[in-house]
Amino acid sequence: MTDLSRDPADERFRNEVRAFLEDNLPPEMARRNRQGYHASRSDTREWTRILHARGWSAPNWPVEHGGTGWTLAQQAIFDEECTAAGAPLLDIFGLSMVGPLIYTYGTDDLKARILPPFLRGEISWAQGFSEPNAGSDLGSLQTRAVLDGDDYVINGRKIWTSGAHEATMIFFLVRTGEGTRNGLTMLIVDARQPGIAIRPIDDIRKEHSLNEVILDDVRTPVANRIGEEGKGWGYAKALLENERAFAAEIPRNRNHLALLRRIARGTMRAGRPLIEDPVFAARIAEAEVEFMALEFLALRAMSDTDGSGPSFGSFLKVRGSELVQRLTQLQVEALGDHGAYLYSEQAHMAGQPQPAPGPEFAPGVWSEAMYRRASSIYGGANEIQRTLIAKQYLDL
Ligand SMILES: Cc1cc2nc3c(=O)[nH]c(=O)nc-3n(C[C@H](O)[C@H](O)[C@H](O)COP(=O)(O)OP(=O)(O)OC[C@H]3O[C@@H](n4cnc5c(N)ncnc54)[C@H](O)[C@@H]3O)c2cc1C
Structure with missing residues (x-):
């Protein structure tokens, strides 16, 4: 079991990450990524290039393949700080799916041709x-x-x-x-x-x-x-297990929780900020508790590096996808009337200014909530995951 007690070295690491973000994350990129849309590929590539210059573009990979070799605690700290600063999410298809397959099963030639340009943000x-x-x-x-x-x-x-x-x-x-x-x-x-x-x-x-x-x-x-x-089926199963662990959507759920709090602080309801409404505050707290439980389960799954422990992929997929749906729905609710306006993601991606009938945090919220209706389908439909859980744990 992972020891998650606070280590002074981890706190020093947090300060190092914070200082790096202050000096290197372009403010305009951070502003765009706080708005709840998908990160654009160009922001992801540019951010990957910036991280690569520091040797940080693969936070979850071992050092010998160009990763950071960070502990799970360091990866979680990095993720928290990046979220708080508004950094775009990295290319998860490469980092968590195909990249680990290439460095585990690929030939030396394949590794040499594909991994370095990916880490430089070129793929x-x-x-x-x-x-x-x-x-x-x-x-x-x-x-x-x-x-x-x-x-x-x-x-x-x-x-x-x-x-x-x-x-x-x-x-x-x-x-x-x-x-x-x-x-x-x-x-x-x-x-x-x-x-x-x-x-x-x-x-x-x-x-x-x-x-x-x-x-x-x-x-x-x-x-x-x-x-x-x-042998592709075996590799695909390893990849899908990783995809489902990713489907816990820890960074995304963390982002959404932060945005939900920001909306609730910035929205007045019955003469006070919504976050002071005890009923709404309790709903946020409930979602936060679920998020913390999910994060610990994801850390537990990730710490099982030799695959000897139980497989949590399906649990993480079901819980993570349901949480992302709940958080985005709460955001829409918190926005009140402004939650009904669908701002265009395409215009956002193209860097065009959005006409803003609502507060600065409104664009992206409804668009994201609609898109995440699919989170219980992509990465393996939740009905199928429930069947897998029933077979694996309940012997049904
Ligand atoms: C937004 C989005 C992004 C996606 N991105 C990608 C991507 O990048 N790459 C990629 O390869 N795929 C992607 N997918 C595809 C995704 O993986 C599939 O949609 C998913 O696996 C379900 O397959 P299906 O759509 O064929 O539905 P089906 O398999 O036809 O299922 C339809 C419905 O029937 C239910 N069902 C089917 N079989 C059973 C069963 N045995 N028991 C109980 N219920 C069952 C399912 O749960 C579902 O509700 C994406 C899907 C979406 C919605």
Whole structure:
């Protein structure tokens, strides 16, 4: 069990992070990221470059692969301080999903070609797993890769590929044989090449974050395969377990809790700030207690580095996704009338000023609350996670 008692060295580390943020986080970037929208890819890339100059662009990776080698306590402190300062979230597809697979199972050549540019903020990732008939039942996917000389040639169709239109690389799970256990392979593909068509899908807000990706004789070198052919399902399961641990959405939930408090402090209701309303304050406190419990569970899961402990991925996914929905709903409620106005995320991303009928913290709130309705679907639908929990823990 992780020892989370306060260590003076950790407090010195906190001061170091704070000083770094004061000197290096561009104020305009911080202002944009306090507004609750998705961070733009350009902010994420720029922030990654700034962190890289200090050797901090992979807070959760071991030193030998270009990470910081920080303890879990240091990672949590870094995350808290970045949140408080308004830093954009980093590229989680790369940091928590495909990156660890590459440094664990990739060849030395793959590691050398992919990891350093990613750490310098030069690669943006998307995840190409789901297909029109393979979401919850991912193992039945049909996108096929066939060997042709030193290349794989890929044909098929992926769907719901978040951010593919802005990505430079996509990691795909494809079929190279029959069945699930030995028939799937994980390939890295340059997103900008002939044969890849990326079509936008409007989300619930009529914004563009999702895509359909059509692969028509797309070539990628065998050298871009992660691990062995036919072993993709095992790698995907490790990745999805990581994705679900990430789905506890600790940094995002921390951000949302901070924004909720800010809104409740800045909104007057019945002649006093909303945060002084005992009923609303109790609802915030309840959410905060849940957040703390979730954070400890996530730390416990992350501290199990050799995988000998129980798997908490499904618990973290269910609780984290429900909490992000609760917090964003509370924010909308706290905004009162201003919570009903849908500010455009596209305009925000393009740096265009938003007409502001509400207070400065209003843009982004309703947009984010709508988008996070999907948090109980992406990363593995919650109904499926509950079934996994029932099988794993209740022997049902
Ligand atoms: C906003 C968003 C972003 C996404 N981003 C990505 C991405 O970047 N990359 C990627 O690869 N995918 C992504 N996805 C896809 C996501 O992983 C799938 O939507 C998810 O796994 C569910 O699959 P499905 O949509 O095919 O639904 P289905 O599997 O068809 O499920 C539909 C409904 O039926 C229920 N259901 C299905 N099977 C069972 C069962 N056995 N028992 C009980 N209930 C069941 C599900 O819980 C769900 O409610 C994203 C999805 C969304 C909404």
